[in-house]
Amino acid sequence: MTRKTFTLFDPALIRPAVADAFKKLDPRVQWRNPVMFVVYTGSIITTILFFQALGGSGEAPAGFILAIALWLWFTVLFANFAEALAEGRSKAQAASLRSLKKQTWAKKLEEPRFGGKWHPIESSDLRRGDVVLVTAQDVIPADGEVIEGVASVDESAITGESAPVIRESGGDFSAVTGGTRVLSDWIVVRITANPGETFVDRMIAMVEGARRQKTPNEIALTILLVALTIVFLGVTVTLLPYSMYSVDVAKAGSPITVTVLIALLVCLIPTTIAGLLSAIGVAGMSRMMEANVIATSGRAVEAAGDVDVLLLDKTGTITLGNRHASAFVPAPGVKEGDLADAAQLASLADETPEGRSIVVLAKHRFNLRERDLQSLGAHFVHFSAQTRMSGVDLPLAVQEQMVVGGSHTPARVRQLRKGAAEAIRKHVESLGGSFPAQVQATVDDVARRGSTPLVVADGLKVLGLIELKDIVKGGIKERFAELRRMGIKTVMVTGDNRLTAAAIAAEAGVDDFLAEATPEQKLALIRQHQAEGRLVAMTGDGTNDAPALAQADVAVAMNSGTQAAKEAGNMVDLDSNPTKLIEVVETGKQMLMTRGSLTTFSIANDVAKYFAIIPAAFVTTYPQLSALNVMHLASPNSAILSAVIFNALIIIFLIPLALKGVPYKPLGAAVLLRRNLLVYGVGGVVVPFIGIKLIDLLLSGAGLV
Ligand SMILES: Nc1ncnc2c1ncn2[C@@H]1O[C@H](COP(=O)(O)OP(=O)(O)OP(=O)(O)O)[C@@H](O)[C@H]1O
Numbered sequence: 089m090t091r092k093t094f095t096l097f098d099p100a101l102i103r104p105a106v107a108d109a110f111k112k113l114d115p116r117v118q119w120r121n122p123v124m125f126v127v128y129t130g131s132i133i134t135t136i137l138f139f140q141a142l143g144g145s146g147e148a149p150a151g152f153i154l155a156i157a158l159w160l161w162f163t164v165l166f167a168n169f170a171e172a173l174a175e176g177r178s179k180a181q182a183a184s185l186r187s188l189k190k191q192t193w194a195k196k197l198e199e200p201r202f203g204g205k206w207h208p209i210e211s212s213d214l215r216r217g218d219v220v221l222v223t224a225q226d227v228i229p230a231d232g233e234v235i236e237g238v239a240s241v242d243e244s245a246i247t248g249e250s251a252p253v254i255r256e257s258g259g260d261f262s263a264v265t266g267g268t269r270v271l272s273d274w275i276v277v278r279i280t281a282n283p284g285e286t287f288v289d290r291m292i293a294m295v296e297g298a299r300r301q302k303t304p305n306e307i308a309l310t311i312l313l314v315a316l317t318i319v320f321l322g323v324t325v326t327l328l329p330y331s332m333y334s335v336d337v338a339k340a341g342s343p344i345t346v347t348v349l350i351a352l353l354v355c356l357i358p359t360t361i362a363g364l365l366s367a368i369g370v371a372g373m374s375r376m377m378e379a380n381v382i383a384t385s386g387r388a389v390e391a392a393g394d395v396d397v398l399l400l401d402k403t404g405t406i407t408l409g410n411r412h413a414s415a416f417v418p419a420p421g422v423k424e425g426d427l428a429d430a431a432q433l434a435s436l437a438d439e440t441p442e443g444r445s446i447v448v449l450a451k452h453r454f455n456l457r458e459r460d461l462q463s464l465g466a467h468f469v470h471f472s473a474q475t476r477m478s479g480v481d482l483p484l485a486v487q488e489q490m491v492v493g494g495s496h497t498p499a500r501v502r503q504l505r506k507g508a509a510e511a512i513r514k515h516v517e518s519l520g521g522s523f524p525a526q527v528q529a530t531v532d533d534v535a536r537r538g539s540t541p542l543v544v545a546d547g548l549k550v551l552g553l554i555e556l557k558d559i560v561k562g563g564i565k566e567r568f569a570e571l572r573r574m575g576i577k578t579v580m581v582t583g584d585n586r587l588t589a590a591a592i593a594a595e596a597g598v599d600d601f602l603a604e605a606t607p608e609q610k611l612a613l614i615r616q617h618q619a620e621g622r623l624v625a626m627t628g629d630g631t632n633d634a635p636a637l638a639q640a641d642v643a644v645a646m647n648s649g650t651q652a653a654k655e656a657g658n659m660v661d662l663d664s665n666p667t668k669l670i671e672v673v674e675t676g677k678q679m680l681m682t683r684g685s686l687t688t689f690s691i692a693n694d695v696a697k698y699f700a701i702i703p704a705a706f707v708t709t710y711p712q713l714s715a716l717n718v719m720h721l722a723s724p725n726s727a728i729l730s731a732v733i734f735n736a737l738i739i740i741f742l743i744p745l746a747l748k749g750v751p752y753k754p755l756g757a758a759v760l761l762r763r764n765l766l767v768y769g770v771g772g773v774v775v776p777f778i779g780i781k782l783i784d785l786l787l788s789g790a791g792l793v
Pocket residue numbers: 400401402403404438440442443471472473476477478506507508509540541542581582583584585605630632
């Protein structure tokens with residue numbers, strides 16, 4: 089089963105949207121959009137005036153008031169429909185996600201390790217911290233972190249991608265999502281989310297818009313629109329006594345009617361953008377979802393449109409990420425076998441993919457397990473991004489039992505370490521040893537190839553190095569070039585050494601790189617860019633990327649990454665594709681441009697309508713104004729009604745643009761702005777003249793006015 093997608097005007101979406109448009113006539117809903125609330129109030133007043141006219145005491149012919157009232161109701165309904173249609177698509181996406189949340193049985197382990205006793209439990213009864221066993225064909229009962237084992241997992245239900253993925257303990261591929269299925273082997277999973285708080289739950293809440301709050305930009309625009317509305321409200325309201333006074337003084341003409349004043353007001357206030365604003369926002373989120381990106385904040389979608397710098401980590405983001413040991417290169421005078429032995433011992437408890445691949449390359453020289461060593465009093469030193477080393481401390485007794493190579497350490501504990509060359513250099517020097525120049529030369533050779541050298545030390549003696557190979561993802565260079573054309577600078581940040589980083593940076597075509605970066609330095613780099621007023625996007629997958637992800641304005645976590653990374657980000661890319669940011673940025677830019685273009689269009693429109701409606705509205709009061717009737721509309725009433733009809737229909741016509749977005753081309757902000765101002769500003773002035781004239785011709789041709 090995969091997620092369903094919907095076309096823009098899917099009949100399955102139109103029908104419920106029409107029903108929702110009527111449901112949204114509830115004043116409590118209308119109140120949330122102040123501009124449309126004015127139209128809503130106008131509809132109610134003109135409806136009352138119509139009934140008054142039916143009773144014989146109307147201010148204008150009943151038919152005219154009815155026509156205005158009906159078209160004002162349509163205006164409100166059309167705006168409601170636009171919003172309902174956008175929400176409908178999100179709701180449909182949410183419904184297909186909800187089908188992932190099936191109740192399943194889980195095997196809850198009494199002890200958090202493989203082989204222990206388990207009992208069946210319903211997935212809804214699992215809590216954060218519980219440990220479960222998941223075997224072939226089982227559905228993973230909830231979100232969690234693999235703590236033991238390796239399995240192939242079918243994540244197609246969430247990602248739509250049919251190829252199975254590997255999930256394993258340690259490293260950056262340890263997160264599993266509830267609702268996906270284990271295809272082969274087994275894993276022991278520690279549950280990381282309580283029911284109702286899982287990844288799928290968050291996705292559903294988000295796409296349903298339940299937690300969609302107005303973004304700062306939307307709030308600013310709403311304030312502007314409300315201010316315009318208040319100005320026009322003041323203008324129109326004062327027109328009434330003014331008109332009455334003029335009639336009184338001139339003893340000629342008749343005062344303007346309330347119906348015409350309301351029509352005038354509605355035409356002048358920015359109803360087009362006000363009616364489409366929330367649809368534009370909701371549609372932006374849906375488009376992200378269609379790109380397989382789950383945004384957990386509307387603000388992030390918006391920020392994506394303005395990103396200046398993109399930071400990416402190297403392993404797993406720019407490269408495939410399954411760095412595996414490919415060769416042992418011993419130091420002069422060291423046997424390759426001794427290096428392999430030490431490397432294997434130093435990796436027995438190393439659950440990272442790197443560590444496991446070292447054990448594999450050492451061809452299982454010892455038939456030892458982590459637990460065997462532990463029972464002999466060995467102390468494991470786990471890898472951390474700060475120390476950039478891992479290894480084991482073996483008591484001499486253990487070592488004698490195993491009779492491995494001569495002891496190089498006079499101490500009672502044998503310290504085996506492997507790690508980044510610089511880290512090992514510091515480590516051996518602190519013990520009084522030295523780092524052989526020849527090893528340094530090999531380190532540089534390996535690094536220049538883009539591989540990661542891991543140096544192995546036994547006490548203060550450097551034994552040689554392990555080459556970890558990784559591959560740059562295909563097609564990434566072209567995509568980075570595209571980002572450059574969009575005006576976005578790409579920076580690779582990695583914990584790896586300078587030479588490896590430089591080699592990979594050149595191969596991938598990033599603009600800049602930062603090597604030997606600790607998590608703190610990654611964070612500091614983001615803060616520095618932000619302090620210079622730039623909006624920073626970050627793409628990462630590892631636990632050590634989490635602080636940086638939390639700081640970035642747009643933080644895209646790879647779905648394949650760790651739970652920590654996913655929680656720190658404000659978007660998750662289900663395809664785990666680092667260049668997805670291109671689509672994310674395009675969608676964000678598209679949303680900002682659509683909002684800007686429609687605002688320009690809406691306000692330009694209102695100016696044009698002003699010329700159509702003002703002469704008509706006041707011709708009863710000031711007959712001389714008929715000279716201003718440049719459009720030669722059939723009659724004053726026809727002019728006013730045509731303007732109101734145009735004002736309503738334009739909302740319907742612009743729904744596709746609001747939902748699909750203004751097409752984005754990587755042209756640079758200034759060019760785009762100029763072009764859009766021209767198209768939507770000039771277009772906004774011209775279109776109403778043509779539209780209103782056409783409607784007027786139709787109405788008068790049909791003898792309706
Ligand atoms: N299991 C390990 N044992 C010892 N040292 C390791 C291990 N894994 C990595 N290292 C060393 O630590 C360095 C930093 O690795 P790490 O995976 O933390 O990088 P990072 O900051 O996540 O950057 P990126 O993911 O972009 O490569 C590596 O370049 C390597 O030299």
